[in-house]
Amino acid sequence: MAAASGDAGNRADAGHLRVRDFMRHEGIALESPEERLSPDDTLMKGAFLHRELRRGLLLHVSDAIEERAFTATSLLPEELSCIFFLEGSVDLAIGGRRFAFHGEGGLAEGVAIVNSCPEHFARASRGRQHLRHLVVSATPEWLHRDALEAVTDGTGGARLLRNHLAEHRWTLTPRMIDLVRQIFSPSPLVPELRDLYLEGRAVELVAETMAAVLRSDRREAGGATLTRQDAVCLQRAKDFVEAHAGEPMSVEAIAREAGISASGLQRLFRAAESRSVFDYVRNVRLERAFTALGRGEATVQEASAIAGYTSPANFATAFRRRFGIVPTAVRRTGLS
Template identity: 40%
Template structure:
């Protein structure tokens, strides 16, 4: 596969479809034609060598966007240097990168897919993302000597556990390598490819070392029954966003204890039940501002806030702009 760099500064719906050819890519929402500009910035995908794939992005979302595709079996290392999105692999949610206002440490995430799996991505308009993804296909691991990794049995077991994941605080070296891959020197194509390949191998080597040493902390997938319960809880929340639903009521609906619900929900969704409900109410309030032209006081009530000031604080923390300013620009 040759390098694909989409046109600088503009990424259209049709560009993304061509970029993800063979991966059953589609935009779930909103409904847009192929000429619609979805992102502004730089977007690149490149097969560095057989089984080693690099994807970099320095883009800003122009829509509240949800996309869906299918990913092959393999390991994917993700480093979000700026911004963040929510992704789903199958029924399992992962928060990638940092949310607006979060100035904590940058985390690296490694996710294992033991089989083909659906991939969904949700992001909000105005989100600026700078990221490096490296995907390693199974035959690359076999041919590249996974045995050379210290305590390789743990890393090998991780690579064969579907939707296992591990995250850790990125080292300064990891961040430096990612920055170099986002802005490689203006070498001739072959030299630039070798430059990125050497850094990708360094990144994967460090990631596999972390996986090998973090066996007891590896985030393993939930049982199908638990995933069904989480889906039922999500559906119940969606149907009762106007109500003051308690954790006890949600636990009863799912047929489990409150503590089990909190543990399973966080493992599946990457967030707590309370934060998930708050996020859904804030997103609905944002949609009401954008679509229905309601006042800030009205959407504060819709989101369950007695105080418009408290609502404004939560809204700005979630979306990076006060609701009054957001309404003015709609």
């Protein structure tokens, strides 16, 4: 989750994060309402920490002033992100979903987002503001190796990690509030012990997050689940869309290939993907257009056709809504 949130590497107390600090990382693209940004222009200044505490367990802390409005875009890997906002506002877009975070000097809510497969990620800052937030990110490998056994409901924990782009919000316990504050204001320690101190608290935050989410899920249990046959039909439909994304298609044609009625297919996509069949098709085509632009294989006009748009203006609007960045910026920076 911190992939495009302002880290300039695996270090602390960076002081100033400039345009060049973002751009030296492969796969990150920047966009700003300011027409001209030089590599030496400062985007953020203050205290930062971005540290891999253990393989697969990352901690990102910001206590900084954002000097300018900007959008940073990158590819987000598979991970569980535990997010705690104390101050400031940030908008995120991951895949086809949007998330908003806001803090006003206090800490009352935790947010967990599950990303079960790599997705395009855009982080938008609204302009000059004081930003204080903490993110603990854990890969599936770390979670399966080090965390699931610490959760009473291990089966539920594994199921949680497969719930792509699920967002969970809950009221923090006094212990979690204390853990976040300890990370922001650690006791004076010799450098050799600081990472161990931070790791212990980060691990506890992940465990507390998973426990809170699982408790919430149990309270809300009882929703519809897909049968095995439903899952087979859904996968057939997705495979057909992937294979024929560049061709005209109808819900009826997709349903016929999947072996289900058109209304049944719409029901499956609503239940499993939280979107209509054509929303899914549109996203597949936009993903292909993004990849073609990022690799330099298509102009904006050609990418518009790949995505199924006859109007470049409509394409640009849909593209920005999906990825948080305009097509020309992706082509200019070569993000893919």
